[in-house]
Amino acid sequence: MEKRYIIGIDQSTQGTKALLFDGEGHLLRRTDLPHRQISNEKGWVSHDLNEIYSNTVQTVKTLVTEAKSSRRKLPASASAPERDDCIWDRKTGEPLEYAIVWQCGRASGIAQEIAEKGCAEEIREATGLQLSAYFPAARWHGC
Secondary structure, eight states: OOEEEEEEEEEEEEEEEEEEEEEEEEEEEEEEEEOEEETTTTOOEEEEEHHHHHHHHHHHHHHHTTOOOOGGGEEEEEEEEEOOOOOOTTTTTTSSEEOOOTTTOOTTTHHHHHTTTTTTHHHHHSSSSOOTTTTTHHHHHHH
């Protein structure tokens, strides 16, 4: 039987990692590309989604080339993106803005205002999550 492989893609705060696993789950190869941390004097931290996409394509190509494998031997891939706050153009698929990174401070004032209004417990009861500037709705509201 022909050997098969799986590629895992990890999108982290610092960059893109593509990992090649064999059918038994053993790591065979890894490629990495960093991406820019876009920050400003206000403490906002963002990532360029086009750069991340380009890095993803490049790391996978490099991985397949270095492993001397064909795409036919890659029946599956898995991706673990970090960003949960991207806004895309419905028609073009292009990102409308940079992705806001988890450590971005742009929504801390909004979370503080909500807490001062006494709504933190209501949010926790409704969502199961603590009030935090981390979550996308507060972050986009702060733009």
